Amino acid sequence: MALATLLSRLLGFVRDAMIAWYFGTGFGSDAFLAAFRIPNLFRRLFGEGTLSSAFVPVLTETLWKSGHSEARSLAAAAARLLAGLLIVLCLAGMAACPWILRLMTPGFAGPKLELTVSLARIMFPYLFAAGMAALCMGTLNVFGNFAAPALAPALLNIAMIVSMLAAAPIAGRPEYGLALAVLVGGAGQLALQLPFLARHRLQVWRRARAFHPALKRVARLMVPAVLGGAVYQINVLVGTLLASFLPEGSVSYLYYAERLLEFPLGVVAMAGATAVLPSLAREAAAGDAEALRSTFGYAFRMVSFLTLPAMAGLILLGEPVVAVLFQRGEFGAESARLTSQALSYYALGLWAFSAVRIVVAAFFALQDSRTPIRVAAVSILANVVLGVVLMRPLAHGGIALAASLASFLNLALLFLALRKKLAGVDGRAIGASFGRSLVSSLVMAAGVEFTARTVMGNRPATAVGLVVCMAAGVLIYAGSALALRSPELAGICGLVKRSLRAR
Secondary structure, three states: OHHHHHHHHHHHHHHHHHHHHHHOOOHHHHHHHHHHHHHHHHHHHHHHHHHHHHHHHHHHHHHHHHOHHHHHHHHHHHHHHHHHHHHHHHHHHHHHHHHHHHHHOOOOOHHHHHHHHHHHHHHOOHHHHHHHHHHHHHHHHHOOOOHHHHHOHHHHHHHHHHHHHHOOOOOOOHHHHHHHHHHHHHHHHHHHHHHHHHHOOOOOOOOOOOOOOOHHHHHHHHHHHHHHOOHHHHHHHHHHHHHOOOOOOHHHHHHHHHHHHHHHHHHHHHHHHHHHHHHHHHHHHOOOHHHHHHHHHHHHHHHHHHHHHHHHHHHHHHHHHHHHHHOEOOEOHHHHHHHHHHHHHHHOOHHHHHHHHHHHHHHHHOOOOHHHHHHHHHHHHHHHHHHHHHHHHHOHHHHHHHHHHHHHHHHHHHHHHHHHHOOOOOHHHHHHHHHHHHHHHHHHHHHHHHHHHHHOOOOOOOHHHHHHHHHHHHHHHHHHHHHOOOHHHHHHHHHHHHHHHHO
């Protein structure tokens, strides 16, 4: 999961670097990126985030208690129902685009708003392919297949890269070619998974009964999970809304900063939560509370072990990372500086953003989506209030800082609620692991700061200098973790060895 997600994220960086090169952070960039948020947000709300969290536990329980045949029947019935709902949602969304965008980007007007609406209408059908791909992903994960679903998002990035190379140099308005590439990439994401479904005899396209009884439980979980499992995405949407009132380019600064944040977030947190959810759901279905607590604690400690150094690295090396990846063409030094400001504030919340996904996965495995939605409402409200207050002194940086602070609040409330619901969660072990990882991260930060001054000094950032600093950070962190006898380091090494032997 992590390696496949890593490939997708690397291709995503190439895609974003090309968008920055061609469009910079001006009129066209703001319009496309704001429009792209609509299908992307709906994909994560009604696709990956919600559907997986609501569907995987129910499908796992059906497979565990009723066998493969009944699980295949449930998957096919869910596919038919979801396809119909997505078609209706796409048509309604395309018609409502002007009103949606006036709510999302109230600061846009005139030609900028018109271009944003046109681009959003072109991309909205992507929701159908992405939603069906998410259903296929959840189904394959339950049956033990993780690689193909994790690789599927790479096809979206490949389609957009090809569009930029082929169409952007000759098109009068290349944003339209990029929007069409989103549709092509979405179709590829779905098509890639179909052969793997057939291998497991999971023909979700086959004829099935109109309604499977287990879908009622999926629906009960899914409705509140729209908010409970997607607080980060909703807070990003709030950020776009607030940034539309700021000077031109603010939406783009936040977008590129988020993309950099989503690299460790996707490779560690999303991959970890996706991989651990079927195990948690299986243990919950079997009534094995001890195993469920153990799996949750292990996943939480691993995510903390990997995201704390990434958080320190992004704060220290944010500006050179942005410069090396994006500073070319229309994306100048000032754009890089302002983007790195947003990245620093977002990076402060990386650990909380990541840990929340593991805690929410535990709630969904227990088929409890009400607690996450109650906590989500508090977190979203806090993000709005903090964003309005902080954007005045800190501009777009204040919006990013508000999202980080709201995520810490979200994590704290969720963790306290889980400890009450799942009595026996070993908070001491988690706290001790966090302390070791934090100390190792601080040691690493000092080493990276010294290496950066030695290698790069006041000279412009280079890819070679950045790689040297990152390699030094990995070695220093691993050495510090080894000195502190961190069991998470041994666990990572063990996972790698087992994966290599399995291959």
